[in-house]
Amino acid sequence: MKANKLLLATRHPAAVPLPFEGELPSLRGATAWLNSPPLSAADLRGKVVLIDFWTYTCINWLRTLPYVRAWAEKYRDHGVVVIGVHTPEFSFEHDFENVRRAAKDMRVSYPIAIDNDYAIWYAFANHYWPALYLVDAQGHIRSHHFGEGAYELSEMILQHLLAEAGRGGFAHDLVSVDAQGAEVAADWDSLRSVETYVGSERTENFASPGGAVLDKRHLYTAPSG
Numbered sequence: 001m002k003a004n005k006l007l008l009a010t011r012h013p014a015a016v017p018l019p020f021e022g023e024l025p026s027l028r029g030a031t032a033w034l035n036s037p038p039l040s041a042a043d044l045r046g047k048v049v050l051i052d053f054w055t056y057t058c059i060n061w062l063r064t065l066p067y068v069r070a071w072a073e074k075y076r077d078h079g080v081v082v083i084g085v086h087t088p089e090f091s092f093e094h095d096f097e098n099v100r101r102a103a104k105d106m107r108v109s110y111p112i113a114i115d116n117d118y119a120i121w122y123a124f125a126n127h128y129w130p131a132l133y134l135v136d137a138q139g140h141i142r143s144h145h146f147g148e149g150a151y152e153l154s155e156m157i158l159q160h161l162l163a164e165a166g167r168g169g170f171a172h173d174l175v176s177v178d179a180q181g182a183e184v185a186a187d188w189d190s191l192r193s194v195e196t197y198v199g200s201e202r203t204e205n206f207a208s209p210g211g212a213v214l215d216k217r218h219l220y221t222a223p224s225g
Contacts (some may be wrong), residue, residue: 011045018160023198024049027083028049030118034095036111039083048075048134048161050082053126055089057104060148061130063185065106066177067151068132071158072110074175079137080158081166084108088128134158136158136163146184 024041033039052068054061072082084103088094094116103112116120124133128146134157136142143157155174162168180183187189206212 005094013134016131018142018157021144024051024135024139024141025120025123027113027120029117029123030085030113030117031116032114033160034112034114035109037083039111039113041176041186044135044189045139047079048137048158048165048167050080050158051124051133052082052084053087053121053124053129055129056099056106057093058129059182062106063148063179064132064151065108066179066183067175069107069110069176069204070177072153075158075162075170076110076169079162081164082110084110084112084171085120085189086112086120087121087126088131089094107200121186124141134161135160140199181200 024044026041027039030038042177050068050071052064056064068082068084071080076082086093086099092098094113099112102108113120130147132145132154133141134143134154142161143154145154154176154198159170159172162170200212200214203212207223209223
């Protein structure tokens with residue numbers, strides 16, 4: 001029901017108001033910035049802001065990147081600021097040079113807040129990679145989405161917030177992307193396994209007959225059925 005109301009609101013701005021989910025938290029906890037000088041909530045007033053929590057090895061985030069990149073390019077001259085908040089999951093993702101190289105390789109040219117201390121993560125009470133927050137020109141969070149998908153709805157809400165701010169001049173057709181490599185969307189119709197990790201410490205539901213053999217080479221067989 002909520003998603004349907006939001007969809008109606010984007011198509012008919014006066015029909016259903018988008019909710020207010022709180023104020024844009026402070027970004028001062030960033031330990032560094034890439035592609036931009038440090039930005040504050042005050043600096044962003046008057047802009048529609050898209051906050052994207054990511055970490056560069058997260059496959060779920062990688063599949064969303066073509067859309068975030070396309071939105072940043074399409075709307076940057078129309079009052080939208082996209083900010084990628086890089087909050088590391090693993091120890092090597094704390095390394096600034098690793099993040100810088102990954103951002104360059106992945107063509108992430110919009111501002112990146114390095115959140116090595118999780119200060120911004122906790123300020124948003126966030127728990128997910130990826131997580132998308134849409135903020136209006138008055139600094140209010142108006143929508144969020146966790147995980148992959150909801151690309152059309154997210155972009156329509158973005159356009160709705162631009163309309164609220166009196167911004168126009170952009171094409172209202174939604175972006176289309178040509179994802180390649182790791183950015184290609186999962187084949188959700190055929191997937192039969194949940195997310196797991198390579199490595200014994202965090203692997204769950206190991207199904208090979210005989211179980212996992214740790215700390216030495218072993219030839220595994222696929223489970224029957």
